[in-house]
Amino acid sequence: xxxxxxxxxxxxxxxxxxxxxxxxxxxxxxxxxxxxxxxxxxxxxxxxxxxxxxxxxxxxxxxxxxxxxxxxxxxxxxxxxxxxxxxxxxxxxxxxxxxxxxxxxxxxxxxxxxxxxxxxxxxxxxxxxxxxxxxxxxxxxxxxxxxxxxxxxxxxxxxxxxxxxxxxxxxxxxxxxxxxxxxxxxxxxxxxxxxxxxxxx
Numbered sequence: 549x550x551x552x553x554x555x556x557x558x559x560x561x562x563x564x565x566x567x568x569x570x571x572x573x574x575x576x577x578x579x580x581x582x583x584x585x586x587x588x589x590x591x592x593x594x595x596x597x598x599x600x601x602x603x604x605x606x607x608x609x610x611x612x613x614x615x616x617x618x619x620x621x622x623x624x625x626x627x628x629x630x631x632x633x634x635x636x637x638x639x640x641x642x643x644x645x646x647x648x649x650x651x652x653x654x655x656x657x658x659x660x661x662x663x664x665x666x667x668x669x670x671x672x673x674x675x676x677x678x679x680x681x682x683x684x685x686x687x688x689x690x691x692x693x694x695x696x697x698x699x700x701x702x703x704x705x706x707x708x709x710x711x712x713x714x715x716x717x718x719x720x721x722x723x724x725x726x727x728x729x730x731x732x733x734x735x736x737x738x739x740x741x742x743x744x745x746x747x748x749x
Contacts, residue, residue: 551745554655560744562614566607567721572600574718581711601684608677623660624670634663645730655746672720676713683710 555563576597579586586593615621627633636652641664644651653662661669683706686693690703697703728737732747740746 550748552656552748553744554657554660554746555741555744557744558614559620560741562607562610563741566604566611569600569603569607570717570721573597573604574714574721576600577711577714598688601681601688604677605681605685608673608681611673622658624666626666627659627663630663630666637662637664641727651731655740668720672717676717676720679713680710680717683707683713 576588576593579588579590579593580597588596615624633653640649640652655661686697686700686706687703687710690697697706700706728741729735731737731740
């Protein structure tokens with residue numbers, strides 16, 4: 549079967565760094581919020597959480613640069629076919645997967661996201677991730693940002709927002725990993741994101 553080059557190396561490297569860093573933030577955040585689940589020392593958890601938080605922050609800047617200056621925004625732009633495609637994908641996700649039906653959407657250069665992925669990824673990357681970065685920085689620099697923290701409801705309010713937003717990101721990550729196993733084979737989409745090549749259907 550012919551292959552088509554969908555994901556360049558820069559996108560794949562960014563994806564895996566971002567995904568692994570988010571996963572590490574979730575893991576290291578557990579002992580910070582739940583003392584009964586503290587599987588590492590608090591200082592170690594703080595250091596690791598801060599490190600991966602900075603990685604995600606830098607990674608997010610690269611994402612914005614790639615999106616607005618290097619053309620990846622075209623993958624998010626609406627298309628005339630999106631309405632029909634959204635219905636087909638909803639049907640596929642709800643029951644087509646479980647009946648062994650073929651996925652109606654196949655990624656290709658310039659059109660890598662289906663009609664349901666576009667809004668979902670935009671919400672995650674343009675709302676949830678920025679909120680997590682902003683609240684994380686406020687918590688990290690709390691001692692020097694007391695006035696700003698107080699104007700936003702205090703450290704407890706910001707910490708709660710940070711935690712609740714983390715739950716949403718964790719839910720997205722879990723669903724993302726699950727849907728990645730629903731390709732032609734359970735490893736198909738993982739292989740595509742590693743090699744950059746998808747089957748040309």
